[in-house]
Amino acid sequence: MTMAVRTRDTRARTPIYEGSRIPSPVPTELRVDPSLYEEGDILEINFGPNHPSTHGVLRLVLELNGERVVGLRSVVGYLHTGFEKNMEAKTYWKGITYAPRMDYVAFQANEYAFVAAIEKLLAIDVPPKATWMRTLMLELNRIHSHLVWLGTGALELGAISMFWYCFRERDAILDLFELVAGARMHTRYFQAGGLAEDIPVGFYEECQRFCDSMPSRVDEYEALLDRQAIFLERTKGIGLLSAEDAIALGQSGPVLRASGVDWDIRKDEPYLVYDQVNFDVPVYPNGDVYDRYKVRMNEMRESVRIIQQCLDGIPEGPWISDNRKVVLPPRHELHTSMESLIHHFKLVTEGYRVPEGEIYVAVESPRGEFGCYLVSDGGPRPWRVKFRAPSYVALEAAPTVMTDALIADLIAIVGSLDTVMGEVDR
Amino acid sequence: MTGVDFDAIPGFVNRRDGHGETTITIETGQIVAAATHMRDELGFTFLADLAGADYLGWGEQGVAGYWGTPPADAERGWTPPARDLNAPGSWGLQTAPEPKPKRFSVSYHLLRMRPTPERIRLQVWADEAEAVPSVVAVWPTADWHEREAWDMFGIVIEGHPNLQRILLEDDWEGHPLRKDYPLGGEPVRFSDAE
Amino acid sequence: MAVGKKKLADYGLNTERILMEKRGGPRQDEPAAFEQELGNLEERLMLTTIEKALAWAHRGSMWPDTFGLACCAIEMMSIVSSRYDVSRFGMEVFRSSPRQADLLIVSGRVSHKMAAPLRQIYDQMLEPKWVMAMGACASSAGMFNNYAVLQGVDKIVPVDIYVPGCPPRPEAVLEGIVRLHERIKAGVPPAYELRKAAQG
16 A cells, blocks of 8 residues: 655645646636647537436536547536525524535535534534534544445446445444434534434444444455556546645645645644544545545545544533523423523524624535635524535536546546535535 | 734735634725735635625614614713623624625635644625626636626626636526525415415 | 226225325215326226236336436435345336436436426436436425425426435335336326326
8 A cells, every 4th residue: 555645845746747737718617729620520518417427417518529528618506506595594503404415425514514603603612522422423424425435436437336335334324323313314413512412322332333344344445446457547647636736726625635735624723523533644646536546545444543532532421512592401491490491482483693703614524625604693594604615616626637538537537526516506 | 813914915904803713804906916915925825715795784684682782982971881792692682783894795715724724814895886806816716616706696706717607597687695686486385484 | 086996906006195085084985185186097097918017017127317416316326225225126227318217216406407407308218207206305395495496396397206305215215116116006107197298
């Protein structure tokens, strides 16, 4: 296994390619060289929005010269749902239900970003049990997201059986989510102030069993792909992105780390309990599809390490803050305490009021930096909530990484960018 | 944030701190110069997000309860009591939010990775028809974010190489995230959303 | 509406929607709403052996189209996985080309921009074809009652079966598939005929 390279300084190694490959004048569009129109046949085709390999409703308008992609324009918006406008009309409590449906594969990262923004504006304290459990859930979700990526990405490259292996583990993770929160996906387990419910009996054993089996599974997946000549041919040296281009294009997460930039919000701007657990951040220098694959495989291993440490480290105690102005009082108090009844009533009908202010919270979702910009006017509903989606930005890099690509490489490259159209279109 | 000379940023208007973040208001016409300064001199090479916001009707939202104690008024010799009236749960006692300079704001969330991770927000303000210069030349990633600001708010981005609708259809009329654009949808029977 | 002599339950159609009584109170003798809707059809159907064989073939290998839009698409993928195994129903072959597909599982929210491609895909499918509205967003736009989302996919395509959930569990999707198969077995024509959108 190639040793991961950790360097913060992006200029200390040989660059992946000279100069910048960002097209101009429009950085997000690859335009055909006009001389090609006279020379050869340029075929303009539509790749999507209904296509098995585009990971959702992405439409790429391609111009092909033979098999080579010489023009590329992404058309997004086929899944535009109006999240941001809808959340302005709902109270914060109801808005938390909307958040996970954007990036529907790494749903808890979305939920957490929104809840963290609310909590920062509220300046509310979250009990440690909740922060440890949130970390655990976010890491489980990271593994879930990488498994879905690996299953579908390998499926598109022809390694069809990977799909069933990855989804076997994915079902194990979803069983854990169901055990904790009652729902497989979109668990809505995070609440402003902590968790919605206490950790159920039996969870620790189940999660421990998962942690014991997962590392060998990751090794299994790597063994299936890493020594497969076709897979290596289709991924090594394809889809190059240099570190400078990646930063200029706003890339983050595995795409950035595969280009040699050591930046992970969990390590560099730690939140939750990431500063209290030991884990490594895989960084690879070559900036191609293969390196992005390696980064994600190693991230799965590191996530299992984090989950194991969280299992060992979750303290006893309350699972949600006891600030009755924000958090519902426990049900048994409603029978005895008038104030609790009034709090309950106000919270359920009007919702808690978040003081005026604006904040930007960034979390490390499996795709990169997922940010939530929240503006509050002091009322029970957000004034403006904007989500910075890493897939949106990753698609902006599509023309740059697809310089000189064959159409078969395009599938591998789009897969390696790991885009989820729900968060692109919001 | 230590060691940053804010006055040297071209177009610097003022600075606001809150919740651990620094927001710098920049004069709208000078945003490109300010952006270049932030990227080259101060090392903020990463544009994390470019968010528009519409403040039409700011401060008029009906919040239940009474408008609380007015801010200090030296003329009439009034100083407000010491407690924070804007804390959650002060139902019945709430101060009106500070009015905003113009209708639209565009916030640039910047990140500096080294030597130490730093985040900062630049903010410009624009009226209805006022154009905001494009920073695509400074950070190419701003391309689609600015297109989204145009699509959702109608904020005209001047100098953008490809200012078209991105999330909605090309022939959509109106800018949905504006406050005077309705939420839409269908009325649902037996709910209060009619 | 005249009702046929044979009840749908006699054909083996056992879903409670059929057996559910009309709104407004227990009326065991009067046929339920769905029965009434299909009343005339029963007399016209008169399933012959050939038609029974066709119905068996249709439901035995109904190939879905890869029309995954949003979160429901991930749960739709999980019905292909080995735990939920839609292959037992002959449906693990998800065809990318609508010309080769029989069942359009609309899984996810349909924005107005996507409505035109959805209709185009539906039109490209060859009869007989069925549509499953999977999830709350496809059935009725779910929680997204706003400007951007088509309020229910049955506004543009005739839907045979709605599967509620956000997202529906894989077992729920399989239940929807099983009920659809029961309908076909009972001789109920696809929704485009019922809704008079087309003649099969």
